[in-house]
Structures are given as C-alpha cells and as structure tokens.
Amino acid sequence: MYHTLCEYVTHHNSGTQSRLLTDHVHGIARRKMNFTISMLQIRALGNQEHNAVKGLEACRKAKALGADLAVFPELWNIGMAQVPVDPEERQRWIKRGIGHDSDFVKRFAGLARELDLNIAITYLERYEPLPRNTVSILNKQGEMALTYSKVFICNFGSEELANAEPNAASLGCDLLCSPGESFPVATLNTNEGEVKVGAMICADREFPEPATQLMRNGAELIIIPNSCTWDEIRTAGLKTRAVENLVGVAMTNYPAPQNNGTSQAHTCVAWKNNEMAETLVARAAEKEEILLARFDLDALRAFRKQEQWRLNYRLARTAYNAENRLPRLSV
Numbered sequence: 001m002y003h004t005l006c007e008y009v010t011h012h013n014s015g016t017q018s019r020l021l022t023d024h025v026h027g028i029a030r031r032k033m034n035f036t037i038s039m040l041q042i043r044a045l046g047n048q049e050h051n052a053v054k055g056l057e058a059c060r061k062a063k064a065l066g067a068d069l070a071v072f073p074e075l076w077n078i079g080m081a082q083v084p085v086d087p088e089e090r091q092r093w094i095k096r097g098i099g100h101d102s103d104f105v106k107r108f109a110g111l112a113r114e115l116d117l118n119i120a121i122t123y124l125e126r127y128e129p130l131p132r133n134t135v136s137i138l139n140k141q142g143e144m145a146l147t148y149s150k151v152f153i154c155n156f157g158s159e160e161l162a163n164a165e166p167n168a169a170s171l172g173c174d175l176l177c178s179p180g181e182s183f184p185v186a187t188l189n190t191n192e193g194e195v196k197v198g199a200m201i202c203a204d205r206e207f208p209e210p211a212t213q214l215m216r217n218g219a220e221l222i223i224i225p226n227s228c229t230w231d232e233i234r235t236a237g238l239k240t241r242a243v244e245n246l247v248g249v250a251m252t253n254y255p256a257p258q259n260n261g262t263s264q265a266h267t268c269v270a271w272k273n274n275e276m277a278e279t280l281v282a283r284a285a286e287k288e289e290i291l292l293a294r295f296d297l298d299a300l301r302a303f304r305k306q307e308q309w310r311l312n313y314r315l316a317r318t319a320y321n322a323e324n325r326l327p328r329l330s331v
Helices: 048-064 088-093 103-115 202-206 210-217 232-245 297-307 308-323
Strands: 007-012 016-025 029-030 034-041 070-073 118-123 132-138 144-149 185-189 191-198 220-225 248-252 264-266 280-283 289-296
Touching: 016 210, 034 220, 034 248, 048 070, 048 103, 048 191, 048 289, 088 185, 103 118, 103 132, 118 220, 132 191, 132 220, 144 185, 144 191, 202 210, 202 220, 210 232, 210 289, 210 308, 220 308, 232 248, 232 264, 232 308, 264 289, 280 289, 289 297, 297 308
Parallel strands: 034 070, 070 118, 191 220, 220 248
Antiparallel strands: 007 016, 016 029, 034 289, 118 132, 132 144, 185 191, 248 264, 264 280
C-alpha cells in the first residue's frame, strides 16, 4: 500500500530513467498502466537455426529490460532472404516456409511461457499456392494469440524475371508470396491489465486501409515487423497512421548493413493542454540494438476518449465507403 496520494517509482533500463505513477482508487493503490514493447533490431545470421538461437537470446535480454512484448523484424526465420532470380533457387526459397507447428515456432512458444513474455515472431509461413509473410503473437502462456499475414504484399517483378538477365534488386520481397486476408486483433494480458494489439507488416503501413481496419477491429497498439531502407517520408507515414487511428505504433527494422535500423515507436497523443506534443516514444540508431518503447496506456486511452469525435467520423466514413462499393479489406 502506498501512503501518499501519488508516488513515483524510479527505475533504470539501459541507463535511462522512467517513472511509474500510482494513485488511489477507492482506497487501493492502482499502478499507472504502461505497456512496454521491445523492438528487436538485430542482425540476421546465415540460416534458420542460427536465427532461432540469436532470437531466443534477444527475447531473454528484452525480458530482462522489462519488456511486455518483443517484436522481431520481418521474416526472421529466413533473415528476410532476397527472392532469387534462378528458377531452382526460387523453388528452394518457397520450400523454406514453415508451419505454425514447426520446431522454430514451438521454441519461441516455450520461451514465452518460461519468461512470461509476449513474443511476436515472424516467419515465412508454409501455404498454398505460395507461402505467406507472417507474424504470430505468442502470449505469456505460449499460445498463438494472433496470426497475421501481410496483405499489401510487394509482389512486383514478374516482368523482370522474363528478362535474359533479371536484376534481383527489381524483384519485390513478396513476389513468391500469397497475400493475407484479414486484420485480427488480440487481447494481451499484463500485470497491469489488458491491451488490444494488432499487426501490420512493412508495406502495409504505407497504405491507410490496414491501420484503419485494425482501428475498426479495436486495436489500441499496432506492431509492425519491417525490412526496408527507412527515411523521413516513412516516419511521417508512421506518425500519420498513429494519429489518424488514435493508436500507438511500434516498427522493428533490421540494422545496418541489411537495412538502416531506425526502429521507432509513436503514440497518438499529439496534443496536450491545447499544445502540440511529441509523439515519438523511442527511436533507434542504425546499429544493432534492443529498443524499448513504453506506452502510457492511461494517457493514450484518455486521448482517445477526448478525441472520440475523430474515431466516430472515421468509423462512419469507412462504413459509408464500403456501402458505395469502394474497395474494402476483410474484417
């Protein structure tokens, strides 16, 4: 029991200070509700086994730093291996797809139970006619709380393959993938309460529809496994997805030299006391690192309530568009 109306508990994570606020509700101390996402900006190794071992160790480090959810970059099991130009190599790439019941996924499920940690593991998922670019959120019980497959796939480049000497750099990373079909949202439990989390993957965030559908499905936070060269235009888009849907967003990218890191998280709380507020929660450099983003869910939810008219307007408009037969994504 706390003996004052408000107490601040100060602790250290990687040399940074953060504060946990408690208050009294009906005479009982209530901890301020935070949710900490760890963006595992780590370098992929040569094969699935090496990636598994490195990924498991990264999750242990994230837990030690205080994470509630650890998020991998895109297609971690194959290290975001490029689509080959050679036909036989392309078939081998396709066969690298794994199932939900694979040893790779099971090892992370077991670690989630052991560490009491939610883990968002990414992998090339075995699927017909072509594999899928997938992320599964494993909850603290090691159960598959959510599985999402990239909908806005980068499947360009088929014309390039018809050339005598195709340029691999002109092939979309999802050229050999099937698209996903829906945007599920999972409820994750923490010691402080529940939070609703959805997922997008890389190029999904460059279009308004995926985040809009997740907002309609109840998401409060959206995780984004990613693999691309990050720039300020993409930062602007990420911030826009957060504010327009009143959600928090957390993007995990590969470090240099594979990509250029810059993993980051933003809250939707863009104004405080009628003044512009900084939405950036955390941002990495280009090097390999484990980045923590602590989302103040109390503040996020209060802002959503304050700005409910925005959500009401967007919900009404997206429903209106659907009725007028404009393209709409599956629920």
